[in-house]
Ligand code: ATP
């Protein structure tokens with residue numbers, strides 16, 4: 001018999017019996033993502049190598065040793081995408097998606113990294129990514145976290161996953177911090193392994209993520225400087241507002257001052273959801289803000305925040321615990337308008353939109369992000385094709401909501417308790433197709 005040709009190490013098949021349950025899980029996630037008003041984008045698997053180098057940073061493991069890079073027949077240097085954010089921004093810039101508009105995008109597909117294969121670490125793996133462009137406030141970060149929380153809840157794994165958050169501040173504050181961190185690391189280099197040692201002058205922050213718990217212990221006793229003492233005021237305010245919004249929304253999280261993420265492009269908020277399951281102790285989902293990346297890739301200054309769920313790890317976790325047509329929305333059903341200048345109002349708007357989502361899991365509702373005048377918010381509502389606008393009636397200091405049909409212009413004032421039944425009669429929420 002002729003010897004058969006095997007698959008490539010670290011690249012595995014999903015067989016038909018697995019694919020059904022994988023599709024079910026993907027559909028649950030997609031429905032929730034659509035429920036939050038995100039639109040799908042499909043991107044090439046291969047991009048120019050220069051794109052990833054510029055986006056991710058030269059002194060990262062990913063660029064140094066994990067990329068699948070090759071020359072095509074014309075001698076052009078190309079790379080199999082190791083992550084989705086760089087390609088998503090490249091497309092946004094190229095197609096004018098960031099011109100005076102907000103984008104909430106999602107994608108799903110394979111990513112490639114030449115890592116050492118092990119359980120839950122593959123060379124081809126699948127990510128479902130979410131990226132929000134054009135909003136800089138903590139409301140956007142908070143809602144992303146709420147969205148992921150809803151996914152874990154729906155999949156019944158909330159208790160299996162721990163959310164860690166941190167802020168890595170502005171590039172300027174990070175630069176100041178890195179100076180003192182480099183001094184500390186140089187004084188204590190005997191505790192570092194070869195790889196961490198090599199990062200002292202090129203990517204000292206990365207060392208925080210790489211050191212063993214034992215070394216961390218020693219460093220803490222030696223009072224390693226912490227980034228939070230070097231943060232700029234605006235990052236501090238952003239982070240404390242985010243923490244408040246999470247608390248008000250009953251999200252459990254832990255602040256991890258060592259959480260810095262592996263790619264260079266992050267600014268401010270970073271987060272990771274880590275599996276507590278003893279057989280898969282890895283990060284299931286991770287992300288953060290990258291407010292300077294669009295500009296760095298040649299676009300105009302556009303704040304952004306995003307994350308990626310590692311689907312392979314999620315499937316493994318679900319298997320471990322449970323042994324066990326998506327439709328692009330042509331329209332959004334409702335757009336929630338409110339005065340975003342006060343955190344109490346943001347919290348109230350979050351509460352109401354979350355209640356509506358609980359009641360109508362298939363409704364497509366967008367909460368306004370980033371404040372703005374009434375006119376601006378109506379403009380945004382129309383732009384995303386909303387059928388109805390819901391306005392919190394803050395002016396009257398009352399608990400009523402104004403419901404406006406954006407097609408006919410008709411509006412009515414409803415009590416908060418009446419809004420659910422009224423929406424039910426207006427939007428065919430049980431049968432959206
Ligand atoms: P890790 O620290 O585990 O290497 P990472 O920080 O490199 O993860 P990200 O670049 O943030 O990972 O990717 C987001 C998610 O994609 C991860 O949280 C994980 O779930 C998944 N992921 C990343 N690399 C792999 C891989 N080699 N195999 C399987 N899933 C992966």
Ligand code: MG
Pocket residue numbers: 262
């Ligand atoms: Mg990695």
